[in-house]
Amino acid sequence: MIKKILMINGTQRTLVVEGHESLAEVLRDRLLLTGCKIGCGEGHCGACNVIVDGKVTRSCITKIAKVPDYAKIETIEGIGTLEDLHPLQAAWIAHGCAQCGFCSPGFIMSAKVLLENNPSPSRTEVREWFNKNRNLCRCTGYKPLIDAVMDAARVLRGEITKEDLMFQPTDNRILGTSYARPSAAAKVTGSWDFGADEIKTLPEDTLQIALVQAEVSHAWIKGIDTSQAEQMPGVYRVITYKDVPGKNRITGLITFPTNKGDGWDRPILCDEKVFQYGDAIAMVCADTVAHAREAAKYVKVDLEVLPAYMSAPEAMDPDAMEIHPGTPNVYYETNCIKGEDTAPIMETAPNVIEMDAYCSRQPHMPIEPDVAYAYMDEEGRVTIHSKSIGIHLHHAMICAGIGVEPEKLRLIQLHAGGTFGYKFSPTIEALVGVAALVTGRPVALNFNMYQMITYTGKRSPGFMHIKLAADEKGKILALEGDNLIDHGPYSEFGDLLTMRLSQFVGAGVDIPNIRNRSRTVCTNHAYGAAFRGYGAPQSFMGGDIAMDMMAAKMGIDPFEFRAMNCYKESEGSTTPNGCKPDVYCLEDLYDLARPYYQKNKAYAETLNREKGENGKFKYGAGVSLGVYGCGLDGVDSSEAWAELNPDNTVTIYDSWEDHGQGADIGTLTHAHETLRQAGFTPDQIKLVMNDTGKTPNSGPAGGSRSNVMTGNAVRVASEMLINAMRKPDGTYRTYEEMVEEKLPLKYEGKWVATACTDCDQETAQGNPFSVYMYCINLPVVQVNMETGKVKVVKFTMVSDFGTIINKTVVDGQVMGAIAQGIGLALSEDFEDLKKHTSLLKCGIPYPNDIPDDIELVYQENHPRPLGPYGAAGCGEGPLAAPHPAILNAIYSATGARITRVPARPEVVKAALDAL
Structure with a gap:
């Protein structure tokens, strides 16, 4: 053990550490300074950047044993507050830099050191600084971050004030403006908790999950031996497919009759076959992450390795076996047939070109790895917190697989550090749901970046x-x-x-x-x-x-x-x-x-x-x-609710999932544009979002549908409330007047794309x-x-x-x-x-x-x-x-x-x- 005395955000702290821990782990686990994020865990992304003795330090790869006594450590929590933002934090809000917000603390801490040493940097110098310090952002395209640093420098030089940076609405209108998203201040101060941060607040008996994953791409499973792993320190249960209460499948919700599969082809835990590298075969549930991961090494899986078809042409070879026995490898076909037969046109046209192209298997690479936790709530529901961008969609996809009735499953979206679409698919929701059911305990699963990259879906080539x-x-x-x-x-x-x-x-x-x-x-x-x-x-x-x-x-x-x-x-x-x-x-x-x-x-x-x-x-x-x-194709729809509160504010309820794109400011702006006619200001509109136990089915946040579908639903709900509040003389009823006249206070808005048809x-x-x-x-x-x-x-x-x-x-x-x-x-x-x-x-x-x-x-x-x-x-x-x-x-x-x-x-x- 090592005793360490550190000056953290101006306060002397005495810690006893084992020595092998990273500085990030100590800050996050021991001091709950969770504004320091762990993304890649390899020093590649800068999300963990803090300041140690005036230098930008990637805390995820800095061992606590190498941090000298009395080192001065600054984290995002120590440079500004919600009431008194640092100029960099204010500029980050003003330029919309905190989209998902996961990388924001690391960038801000990095920029702070730059401006302390170079009060008037050029744009090129700012970029070079971030590049050198390995600051990665997947959301913004970097230009807004450079803009923010340049403006923060102006504030620090006394040329402008923080207030000059911030947009202030005029005529009570925010539509089409640069009004800041409601979550921005929390994101730039490190007080916006993501999934790995929330896990640290779970009860002491929470079990940590480690997956046993396939290291081959295609194989028959001949046997799974968990006996040795079950005897390892801290292990509470090792779960395999035999323990899954339900169908042990995630349904793909096949809707097209021409699909040759049935949609039940994805196992929660592999039973008969491994279908891809990284497939989950077993879950080790233990008292700590370290114990779970160590025990996972001792689960023995007997495999008969099969040929792996790693591209579409390989899988289409006449000699290729069916990956899912009974379903051909080419399982769906669509034809666009418009106008006249093209063959004669191609033969006679004066100009014809023919070409082949390939679009690759692009990885999403959010800076925050996938994460989820689950427990049984006070109503006996399996409650799953995850990065899902389709909580009602995923509810339908995993219910039967984990073996619960629909009313006994609740999904809540975590504050999500970017997904860019990968969370349209349920990734680990079913896994933590099964683990909570089987163990009867709260459970948590937090991927590292290797798992994030190898396990989750990719753009289909x-x-x-x-x-x-x-x-x-x-x-x-x-x-x-x-x-x-x-x-x-x-x-x-x-x-x-x-x-x-x-x-x-x-x-x-x-x-x-x-x-x-x-x-x-x-x-x-x-x-x-x-x-x-x-x-x-x-x-x-x-x-x-x-x-x-x-x-x-x-x-x-x-x-x-x-x-x-x-x-x-x-x-x-x-x-x-x-x-x-x-x-x-x-x-x-x-x-x-x-x-x-x-x-x-x-x-x-x-x-x-x-x-x-x-x-x-x-x-x-x-x-x-x-x-x-x-x-989504055809007659898509969405639902939202608007409720007048006793304090004469309005609460908007929807399930517009946010993965950095701004669901909060979208909901607020759509509601305010209607509600402002009754005098409501943005700060009088409250948001309750993304909980199947509390919010309506607004549809998934994919297909660029939410701004149109859910935006319309919010607009309709707000209009219904406004219409009920409107008096014959054109003024508006208060909450007290609505109650006195026995008028409903809550209104359901639904919008349906009735002009559309399926193809x-x-x-x-x-x-x-x-x-x-x-x-x-x-x-x-x-x-x-x-x-x-x-x-x-x-x-x-x-x-x-x-x-x-x-x-x-x-x-x-x-x-x-x-x-x-x-x-x-x-x-x-x-x-x-x-x-x-x-x-x-x-x-x-x-x-x-x-x-x-x-x-x-x-x-x-x-x-x-x-x-x-x-x-x-x-x-x-x-x-x-x-x-x-x-x-x-x-x-x-x-x-x-x-x-x-x-x-x-x-x-x-x-x-x-x-x-």
């Missing part, structure tokens, strides 16, 4: 084959496609994802004739999960590059080629699904974007002249169009979405001709999201998408199970990988008829097509056509050498 025909003037005549989605071993949402290819291949382009086939393939690689864009990145990886290739073939500028072929009301253009878009905004959007594109082209030419270094570097400007629909299973024709969003991507890239390394030096995105609900939130969503799009295009992948197992090795972009020169342009003169206050969503359209734009820019710079991502240096260099 897309193998795209596209053929395009155009007339002699460049008008697109027809499109053919034959595409594959590698969805991993589990079918959940695989059919829905594959249907997206029938909806988005060719979206935004007036194509009268389409024959596009897409199939879902079961493989043994990581299971497919939702990821921002959900099917659109695969679609545009094929469809948009095909447009670029046709423009090059015909010698037409690629921007003008897209503009001449976009949806036009004058021509009665329809989507690939044969319906009219919600608004015809694309002609105006291209007109708005044209000068920015021309400026980018001129900028690339200037860089070629001034920084080309005799041909070592080449620069080019690219373009692509991204489109996304808001909603026909044979042709994909229909009207699947009530609202769409559109984004024109305009990057400028630098290509190192000697190494093949590509750097994006500028990115302009010109978007139409209808009415902007909150400007800062929309900016953050777009900039974050640009960063993730750059990662998808150039570096990110989860392919090699031995290599791609950390944030660093998966290729996550650091601050210097993302340009500081980002332009965001919005078109707002096409309000959506069915969107709340005219709004669309904004989460997924910006990530639909940045990557083909970057690849198109590489072609513009070099003449080398890349059609697969990630375009790592070796891929680009091979294409350059082949010229």
Whole structure:
């Protein structure tokens, strides 16, 4: 044991430690200074950054034994409070930097040291500082963080005040403004607890779970021996499939009759087979995490290893075995059949191009690993707290599997540190639910980053084959496609994802004739999960590059080629699904974007002249169009409640799950825009969110549906309350008057997308979405001709999201998408199970990988008829097509056509050498 005397946030603390603990563990476990976060646990992400004797210190890899006595340690809790924010904390709020908020404390502590040593840094110096100190953010795209540091520096220099930074509403209106999200102050002060923080407050008898996971990708399970593990110190129970009370399956909610599976293919704990690397085989429940993990090593699993089919083509080989016996590996097919037969058109058209593209298995890489805990509540319900972004959806998916009646299961969303879609699938909810049922004790499971990366779902790779025909003037005549989605071993949402290819291949382009086939393939690689864009990145990886290739073939500028072929009301253009878009905004959007594109082209030419270094570097400007629909297919719906309280405030209840995108400010703004007519101010609106025991079914926070569906539901509930409060003379009743007149105080608002239809299973024709969003991507890239390394030096995105609900939130969503799009295009992948197992090795972009020169342009003169206050969503359209734009820019710079991502240096260099 070692006695340590440390000065922590100005207070002397005496601790007795074992010595092997990290500084982060001591701060979090012993002192409950949980503003210090543990993300990667390897020093790669900076979430754990604190200040030790004036230096930025990655506390997760700093052993407490090496911290000298009387060291001065500062954490986020010590630099500011909710009532008196540090200038950096105020700037973080003002610039919308705290999206999910998990990385915010680490960034702020890092920036504090920078400004203490350099009161007037340049933007480049700020980026270099964050890059050096390994500060990672997956949400913001980094630019807002640089903006915040620059403004905080101005405050510290006395040039402005903290109050100058903060937006203050005028005329009691916050719609379309930069009003701060309600959770922002707690996130920047370290008082916003995430799942791993809440676990520390659970009762002493809480059991910690360690998983026994498969280390092969495909095998028969011949036996599981838990006897030795059960005798290990601290072990309370080892759980296998034999102990699961229910069906031991998570249902994929298969809804399409053409799906050849039954949807019950994903085990909670593997019983007969292992289907992918990392599958859970057993759970060790013990008194500590260390005891559980040590005992897990002694669970013996007897396996008969089988051939592993790690890609769609491998699983489609005639000799490949069925991964799920009785279900073919190709288990779903959708065809987009629009207009006339395309074969004769392809034979006679004067211009035809044909291409193959590949969109990779992109990992989500949130900085917070997956986490959950569960217990039996006071009403006898299994209560599960997790990062779920679909609490009512997951309720339906796991009830039968864990063996409880629906009324005996309650799901509550934790404060979530980013998910970007992976939590549309239940990951560990069923595991902790089973463990709570079997042990009768509270249980907790907190993944490390290795488990996060290897166990959770990934973007499903897309193998795209596209053929395009155009007339002699460049008008697109027809499109053919034959595409594959590698969805991993589990079918959940695989059919829905594959249907997206029938909806988005060719979206935004007036194509009268389409024959596009897409199939879902079961493989043994990581299971497919939702990821921002959900099917659109695969679609545009094929469809948009095909447009670029046709423009090059015909010698037409690629921007003008897209503009001449976009949806036009004058021509009665329809989507690939044969319906009219919600608004015809694309002609105006291209007109708005044209000068920015021309400026980018001129900028690339200037860089070629001034920084080309005799041909070592080449620069080019690219373009692509991204489109996304808001909603789950067909007649989607959402529900919210509004209640007048005794203190004459209003409580809004909904299940708009937040994974960093701003569900709290979305709910508040939609409610306030209606309630303000009765004089309600934002601070008079309270939010109760995301608890199946307390809040209505608003639907999952995926498919960019929430702003439209739940926003409309909040609006309707607020309108119903306002209508009840309104007196004949136009004034409004108080709570007391409502009670006196025996008027209801609580109102249920529901909104249904009745204008929509499901897509026909044979042709994909229909009207699947009530609202769409559109984004024109305009990057400028630098290509190192000697190494093949590509750097994006500028990115302009010109978007139409209808009415902007909150400007800062929309900016953050777009900039974050640009960063993730750059990662998808150039570096990110989860392919090699031995290599791609950390944030660093998966290729996550650091601050210097993302340009500081980002332009965001919005078109707002096409309000959506069915969107709340005219709004669309904004989460997924910006990530639909940045990557083909970057690849198109590489072609513009070099003449080398890349059609697969990630375009790592070796891929680009091979294409350059082949010229």
